[in-house]
Amino acid sequence: MSTRRRLSTEERRAAILAAAREHFSTTSYPDASVPDIAAASGSSQSLVFHYFSSKAGLYAAVVEDSLRSLVDAPLPPGHSTRERISALLQGYLDALEQDHTLVAGIGEPEAAVAHRRAAAAALVERLRDIIGVTSFARHSWALWGWVGFLEAAGRHWTEAGCPADERWPLIEAALGALEGALGDWRA
DSSP: OOOOOOOOHHHHHHHHHHHHHHHHHHSOTTTOOHHHHHHHHTOOHHHHHHHHSSHHHHHHHHHHHHHHHHHTOOOOTTSOHHHHHHHHHHHHHHHHHHOGGGSOOTTOOHHHHHHHHHHHHHHHHHHHHHHTOOSOHHHHHHHHHHHHHHHHHHHHHHHTTOOGGGHHHHHHHHHHHHHHHHSSTTO
């Protein structure tokens, strides 16, 4: 006779998020199934709704969690600005390979879109800190434009199947695009 251990609130929530991330990474938001997510997490559908209130709430929580871990990823200290941005890009591509919810999808709920906007703003601020630029208008436009470029390039790379032979050309293009937009790494 096997005994099942009852999961704590945090463990159950984490199990649901993990199952949802897996499901949403292969299924578009409109086609996603909360009953399938519940079954994959070993939970009931009502428990999923207890923790996340709706399918939209669950999706938004997955997106928020994925984006937070991406924006907060540590970078190597003591390296050049270009090397630190390269490390950020490598981490971004690693994350895209593992978690396709990082790419915005059609029909996403507004809460998920709001998390994406907040993550973009946080990334702009992180880039400001890494590069050492101020709120000078050209720098602000350059950083926001680069974040948009990165989202579009990341989507294209993911849709192409995350080809390994395109990884470094993408990183080099992104580094060049940022340097060109700023005018110089020492902006």
